Amino acid sequence: MTVIAGEKPALIWALRLSVVLLVGLWLFPTLGLLVSSFRTSDQIATSGWWRAMFPSEQNLTLRTDPPSAQVQEGDLYVIEGRLFAEGTSSEISAWGTSARDPAAYEPGISAELRRGGTLMVAADGAYRLESTEEISGKRGPRVFVTATVPPEFTLENYETVLVSGNATDNMAKAFFNTLTVTIPATIIPILVAAFAAYALAWMEFPGRALLVAAIVGLLVVPLQLALIPLLKFHNEIGIGKGYIGVWMAHTGFGLPLAIYLLRNYMVGIPRDIIENARVDGATDFMIFVRIILPLSFPALASFAIFQFLWTWNDLLVAMVFLIDATGETTVMTKQIVELLGTRGGNWEILATSAFVSIAVPLAVFFAMQKYLVRGLLAGSIK
Structure with missing residues (x-):
């Protein structure tokens, strides 16, 4: 094995073992949920998921x-x-x-x-x-x-969770409610942040440096500080009990990171490309749509992954800004919490609900992970 000068083989092996350990710590619980979601309650109560293939x-x-x-x-x-x-x-x-x-x-x-x-x-x-x-x-x-x-696997758990007539067990409606919250709450901040990041990166105007500093400062502001004031404002303007309110909340909380990430990436785009487009008569909007956005796709995809995962797994913002006593707009995280309270002993139902909840984020992550590192490294090198 060729070793780079200045690196120790022991350090390389320690790094590789650490990566394998971290992957295992992440993979085993997910695999356990998947296996348990196909088992019966009696089997879950008598043996661990790793013995699912044995009597x-x-x-x-x-x-x-x-x-x-x-x-x-x-x-x-x-x-x-x-x-x-x-x-x-x-x-x-x-x-x-x-x-x-x-x-x-x-x-x-x-x-x-x-x-x-x-x-x-x-x-x-x-x-x-x-x-x-x-x-x-x-x-x-x-x-x-x-x-x-003998080992037994069944699809009844998924039938109970997804198509049950009982509102307490029915995760299908909560699944589509979560999609209704997550997709707009991911697209809206990307659209707003892309315009703002282009302006902060390539347009000259007074106070630009102060705006960049303010955005960096907003990154460290705790989410919990803004919940009550923002909820009062939403209630005053009449959007505090529906999807619009939770969309705006997720957009506001996600914009600082989005603008910071996209601005750092756009600054790294060669200036010659922008200047040549202006010489050819392109306006700022044409440059933004035809040049900046296509070249910034890795950064856009990287933020989309983070925003989608954070919004999909969110419970706090949904409980504060998506107030619904009838359960018509209940999201999956809140539905799982209700299952914990009403069916805490039915582990097969909880395992199935949890795996249904993480299936979509896993699919999104694996589909777009190749853009993640490229987007995170935006602006770090020239």
Whole structure:
């Protein structure tokens, strides 16, 4: 391996290992969410996502067929069937008729039921319920089993999250609400910042240096300081409870970084290109549209990535500026918070909702990541 003069091989390997470690720390939780989103609640409760491809031992509560399925064999009323679905290769190691002692019997042993009759459960889940009297009731008795269950993957979690009729579980509407907030809140600041950055980079006017200094100063102003004053202003002009208000809020909070990033990139464009265009009779608007914007695409894409990710994952601004008691404009981050409160035990629903939420930002990042470094390095070298 060729080593650059002045660099130590140990330092290079340390750098590479650090990168691999950081990638692993970022990748494993995402992979865990993806795997968990296809698993059932019982599997998530009994084993980690890294064991999703292996059989797991689970404590299940099942029921026999209802009394309507009974048949008469001589003096006996009999219900026969299987506790597991057809084609399932689960194996029972113990079973019981009471939650206090779910492993009271071994497979193949008959047990007396409290309501009369006997029940026998085999290792493969086949059972036989016998009674000398007609079995009554609407549902069959419960059976508590300890079984080795093969790995199982399902799309029911995504059906519940995306197409459920329950407003609490329905993430589809929240998904489109988030797109409604994110796309304009990404495009608007880019359009405004591009014009401002061109003016600060190539147009001479009094106070330009002070404006650049003010923009740099706004980069360090905490977002939380402006929330209440801006909300009061939005309420006074009537845009404090809808999409327009949250669009304007995201635009205002994103403009300092956008202008700073684009201005640094545009300053690095060779002056000869601008001067030659002016000699040919091009106006400032023509130069901006036909020369500056195409050459500034890496910086535009870099800011678009940051603004899209920040807006998509935002909760604070949405809760402050997108006030809605009916849930018609609820975004995905707020929807997931509500799921945590109402379905905190349903980890499969939470995992699916979280992965649906991060799928779009991941797609945007991977599609535009080649422009990220070029945009971040704008203006750092000549």
